[in-house]
Structure formats: C-alpha cells, structure tokens
Amino acid sequence: MQAPTHMMHTPKLPILLLAALLTLALTTQSHAIAPPPQTDTHIKAALQASQSPVPGTQFILALTLDIDEHWHTYWPGINDTGYGISLTFASVAGLTFGQPLFPTPTRHIAPGNILDHIYENQITIFVPVEVDESIAPSDSLTIDTAIDYLICKEVCIPESITTSITLVVTDMDSKRSIRSSFPHSELILLFPPLLLENAVPDDSFLPGTPDKWFENEIQVTIRDAVRYTFFPYTNCTNPADLITQGDTESKSLTITFDRKYEDDPTTPAKLSGRLLVTMNNGWQKQFDVNYTQQTQLETSP
Amino acid sequence: MNALKKLALTAVIAIPAIMIAASNTTETTAALTIGSAVPDFTLTDINGDAHTLSDYTEAGNIVVLEWFSPDCPFVRKHYRNDTGTMTNIQADNKDEKIVWLRINSGHTSHASADIDHNTSTAKEWNITTPILMDGSGKIGKAYGAKRTPDMYIINPDQTLAYHGAIDNRPDAAAPGDSNYVATALTQLLAGQSITKAETKPYGCSIKYD
Numbered sequence: 001m002q003a004p005t006h007m008m009h010t011p012k013l014p015i016l017l018l019a020a021l022l023t024l025a026l027t028t029q030s031h032a033i034a035p036p037p038q039t040d041t042h043i044k045a046a047l048q049a050s051q052s053p054v055p056g057t058q059f060i061l062a063l064t065l066d067i068d069e070h071w072h073t074y075w076p077g078i079n080d081t082g083y084g085i086s087l088t089f090a091s092v093a094g095l096t097f098g099q100p101l102f103p104t105p106t107r108h109i110a111p112g113n114i115l116d117h118i119y120e121n122q123i124t125i126f127v128p129v130e131v132d133e134s135i136a137p138s139d140s141l142t143i144d145t146a147i148d149y150l151i152c153k154e155v156c157i158p159e160s161i162t163t164s165i166t167l168v169v170t171d172m173d174s175k176r177s178i179r180s181s182f183p184h185s186e187l188i189l190l191f192p193p194l195l196l197e198n199a200v201p202d203d204s205f206l207p208g209t210p211d212k213w214f215e216n217e218i219q220v221t222i223r224d225a226v227r228y229t230f231f232p233y234t235n236c237t238n239p240a241d242l243i244t245q246g247d248t249e250s251k252s253l254t255i256t257f258d259r260k261y262e263d264d265p266t267t268p269a270k271l272s273g274r275l276l277v278t279m280n281n282g283w284q285k286q287f288d289v290n291y292t293q294q295t296q297l298e299t300s301p
Numbered sequence: 302m303n304a305l306k307k308l309a310l311t312a313v314i315a316i317p318a319i320m321i322a323a324s325n326t327t328e329t330t331a332a333l334t335i336g337s338a339v340p341d342f343t344l345t346d347i348n349g350d351a352h353t354l355s356d357y358t359e360a361g362n363i364v365v366l367e368w369f370s371p372d373c374p375f376v377r378k379h380y381r382n383d384t385g386t387m388t389n390i391q392a393d394n395k396d397e398k399i400v401w402l403r404i405n406s407g408h409t410s411h412a413s414a415d416i417d418h419n420t421s422t423a424k425e426w427n428i429t430t431p432i433l434m435d436g437s438g439k440i441g442k443a444y445g446a447k448r449t450p451d452m453y454i455i456n457p458d459q460t461l462a463y464h465g466a467i468d469n470r471p472d473a474a475a476p477g478d479s480n481y482v483a484t485a486l487t488q489l490l491a492g493q494s495i496t497k498a499e500t501k502p503y504g505c506s507i508k509y510d
Contacts, residue, residue: 081448081506083472111509112438114447150473154411155372156505158473238501261465261501 042068042151047165048183049129053095053141054172056133062183063087063100063125063145063163073149075105075117077273078232078239082116082150087125090144094135098128104274104286105231107247115243117231124183137171216240216257218271218291227278228253236272238262268293333445333453333461335498340443341459344404344433347419352431357400358459363489365482367467368441368451369403369432371422372413373505374473376449380426386467386476387450388427390483397490398457403432406441407508414508438509448504452482454489462489465500472503 043065050060065085067073076084089097102125105117135141144164151157216237220228229247232239239246240258248254253275259265271291278284333339343353357364367387370376379386391401407414419432435441444453454463463485470477485495 081504083503110506112442112447112507113445114506114509116506150374152505154508155413156374156473158374260499 041159041161042071043149043161045147045161045163047143047145047163049165049167052170053131053167054170055131055135058128058130061127061129063127064122066122067120071151071153072118072120073151075119075231076102077117077234078236079116080114082152085147085149088146092141092143094132095141096130101126104276109243113243135169137169139169140166141169142166216259216269218255220253221251222277224280225251225277226280229276230255230273232273235270237269333464335461337461338459339455339461342440344435344440346431346433347416352402352433355459358455358457361457362398362400363457364455365399365401366453366455367403368446368449368507369405370407370413370449370505371419373449375504378473379467379476384476394486399486401430404435404440405432406435406438406446408438408510409436411508441507446507448502448506450504451502454485463495463498466502
C-alpha cells in the first residue's frame with residue numbers, strides 16, 4: 001500500500017493569522033520608519049509587520065513587491081527560463097526569520113513550448129518571524145532585506161534591491177499595535193485552506209500504484225476536485241511534461257518525472273510544490289505538497 | 302470563528318476572479334535524445350554567408366551549437382572580459398576539429414535579432430566565429446531549444462553528443478565552477494564517453510514570436 005503523504009501547511013501560521021485577524025479592527029499605532037523610495041529599478045519593495053514584536057511571540061512580515069507594468073519576474077521554483085526571486089534577511093539579534101511564503105504564480109507558455117511560472121503587477125511575500133524572549137520592550141529593531149530577481153519584458157535584467165523596516169519592541173500589554181494596512185486579505189488568499197474545513201486531501205489520497213512509482217509517476221487524487229494546477233519547487237523531481245500535466249481538468253493529477261539530469265536516478269522521487277485545485281463547486285484551494293516516494297516500494301515484488 | 306470562516310470563504314471564491322488564465326497553447330517541438338540524429342540545416346550568418354551543418358560534420362568536425370542572444374544576461378556573463386567562457390573554450394580547442402556556431406533564433410521583430418546589433422556585439426565580445434540568424438525560429442524549434450544559452454554538441458556522424466547548460470551555475474552573476482561543455486569536448490576528443498551528456502539548461506527564453 002502506498003504510504004504516507006505529507007502536507008506542509010506551516011503549522012504555526014494559522015495561529016498567527018487568527019491573531020492578526022482578531023486584532024485587525026483595533027487602533028493602528030505605527031512604529032515603522034519607511035525607507036527611501038527606489039526609482040531606478042523595475043520593482044519597488046516595501047516591508048510591513050503584522051504587529052510590533054513582542055518578546056516570546058511571533059509576527060508576520062509582509063514584503064510587497066510592485067512590479068512595473070508589462071514586466072514579470074519568476075517564482076522561486078522550477079521554470080524553463082529565468083531564475084526565482086530570492087530574499088536575504090540581515091541577521092537581527094533576537095529575531096529568527098522563517099521560510100518565506102510566496103504567492104501562487106501564473107503559468108506563462110511562450111512559443112517554443114517554454115513554460116515559466118511568473119509574477120506580474122504586485123505580489124506580497126509573507127515571512128513568519130520569531131521574537132526571542134530576551135529582547136527588551138522599547139528596543140528598536142531594524143530589519144534589512146535584500147531582494148534579488150530577474151525582471152523581464154523584451155529583455156531580461158538582473159536586479160537587486162533592498163528595503164527595511166524599523167520596529168519597536170513592545171510588551172504583551174501593548175500588543176494591540178496592529179497595522180491596519182497590513183495585507184491580511186492577501187494572506188488569506190494565499191492560504192485559504194488554513195481556515196477551511198475539509199481542505200486537506202482526504203484519506204483516500206492515492207499517490208499512484210507501486211508500479212507507477214517505478215515508472216517515475218505519481219497520481220494525486222483529491223475528493224471533489226475537477227482541475228489541478230501544479231507549480232513545482234526546486235527540490236521537486238524534474239517533471240517530464242509540465243505543460244500538459246501541470247494544468248489539467250481531471251479528477252486526478254498525474255505527474256511523470258524525467259530523471260535524466262540526476263546523478264542517481266534511483267533515489268526516491270519527490271513531488272514538491274504548490275498545488276492549486278478547483279473543486280466541483282467552483283471553489284479553489286491551494287496546498288503546499290511534499291510527497292516522497294517510499295523507498296520500501298522499490299523492493300516490493 | 303464563523304466570521305473568520307465567512308471571510309476565508311469569500312477569499313476562496315474571489316480567487317477565480319484574480320487568476321490569470323493559463324495558456325494551453327502547445328506546439329510540436331523536437332525531443333532530441335543523446336545519440337539520435339539531429340536535423341540538418343542551412344542558415345545565413347550576420348555577414349550573409351551560408352552555413353550548412355552537414356558540411357561541417359561530413360568534414361569530420363565536432364560542432365558546438367550555442368543558442369545566442371546579445372541581450373541576455375545569462376549569455377553576457379560568459380562573454381565578459383573577466384569570464385570569456387565561450388571564447389576561452391574555443392581558444393583552448395583551436396587546434397582541434399571543432400566548429401562553434403552561435404544561433405540566434407529570436408524573431409526578426411526583436412531588437413536582439415537585429416543583425417547590426419549582433420554584429421556590434423560580436424565585435425565587442427571578441428566573437429570571431431559565425432552567428433547564424435534563425436529569424437523564423439524553425440531551427441531552434443526543431444532542436445527544442447528554449448533558452449539562451451542552450452548548448453548542443455554534435456558528433457561528426459551528426460548525432461547528438463551533449464545537450465544542456467554551459468555550466469553548473471544557473472544565474473546571471475558569474476560562471477559556475479564546472480563547465481559541462483568543456484568537459485564534454487575533452488572527453489569526446491579523448492574518445493571517452495561523456496559523463497554528463499544531459500544537464501538542465503538555464504537562461505533567457507528565446508523570443509520566438
């Protein structure tokens with residue numbers, strides 16, 4: 001029997017999100033110092049925090065990127081061309097930055113069967129931040145972020161920009177300093193399954209028969225799903241035909257892997273990425289999936 | 302909690318409205334495999350001279366095809382004065398029977414496919430071997446080339462010996478520390494099999510339209 005599947009939902013995020021939403025209507029007390037505007041690049045960046053840092057808790061940073069009209073940049077996953085956005089946070093004593101949560105990109109298929117997953121217009125990237133208990137209230141913390149990306153239209157240009165935000169640490173009693181301008185709605189759009197019942201694939205999830213695994217193929221079935229769009233992360237085993245298989249109106253998603261680039265193609269295959277699912281009622285759900293081929297299957301008769 | 306659920310449901314319903322429709326446009330392109338025969342072609346270079354692949358292979362040459370764009374940062378990083386990846390490989394093999402052809406498959410409507418632009422770039426980057434113009438994209442698509450640089454090594458029997466990236470660093474900043482094409486050429490010339498005959502290419506998209 002095919003084993004376990006693992007859904008990655010960034011466990012602490014629901015709590016953070018709920019906390020942020022509950023305080024949404026409260027009075028704003030801004031502690032942020034805005035950086036100077038950037039004018040000579042094709043992306044403008046701005047950082048916001050869901051609330052002031054409180055020792056021993058977490059908050060969410062929202063990095064908003066405004067992309068010049070008609071230009072696009074790249075999802076940090078598998079693409080035929082370009083390279084993905086990368087973020088680098090300068091070390092801040094007392095703060096631990098979590099994995100960035102990128103929005104789901106759009107598929108762009110250009111002549112020549114060139115498939116890229118791109119971002120246009122404006123996107124927001126969320127970053128969970130843990131605040132150490134040792135930080136003293138009223139301390140001022142400056143968070144500096146470097147953003148590297150390739151921006152393309154007729155031509156492609158590698159660009160690097162920086163942005164920063166200065167936050168004042170507060171104590172638990174003053175925690176109501178929520179930012180009213182924080183993009184909560186986008187956070188919900190990015191992770192609707194976090195607040196929905198029955199959003200996790202049902203127990204009948206079948207990642208394919210062992211034989212199909214041997215053929216470097218995985219089949220994902222989610223109850224009531226009628227369409228699947230898959231956006232692989234860089235650690236996903238290379239899909240063989242993402243143009244056809246990565247966006248399919250079907251009750252199941254089938255991804256065939258192409259392992260010709262690997263030094264050792266006998267290692268377990270991995271399906272890792274963002275899965276956008278359209279249900280039979282028209283709703284859409286998004287999941288981060290991370291399924292690894294079970295090694296014991298390779299020894300099955 | 303109910304209010305939160307309603308908010309979330311509203312957000313989910315709103316998603317279809319903000320999704321950009323995915324294109325389902327697909328084309329038939331080549332899927333060349335290592336060891337298979339590659340398409341022959343005749344293309345004209347930036348000086349107006351015609352070049353036929355089979356003329357070179359039948360003369361016993363190994364042919365390197367480099368899909369090229371003068372405006373792509375992934376290409377440019379290999380032609381900077383401090384790198385010179387492509388031209389250095391050529392110089393290292395100048396006494397061997399190796400022919401290096403660059404192919405620009407950008408559509409003629411793009412500035413990167415302008416002959417004068419390619420000519421001035423060739424001069425600036427010390428490129429002395431042909432840049433072939435494939436403005437219709439026919440040859441690029443026949444080979445399944447998607448990006449610049451996209452590297453192919455053709456055996457003298459006109460079969461595919463190598464396809465993939467120039468090296469192991471898929472960004473636009475600097476060359477990698479392992480050059481796949483240089484290694485493949487060395488192995489071919491030594492009569493050895495190529496240890497990495499297929500690697501994952503990287504670069505800018507070829508502007509076929």
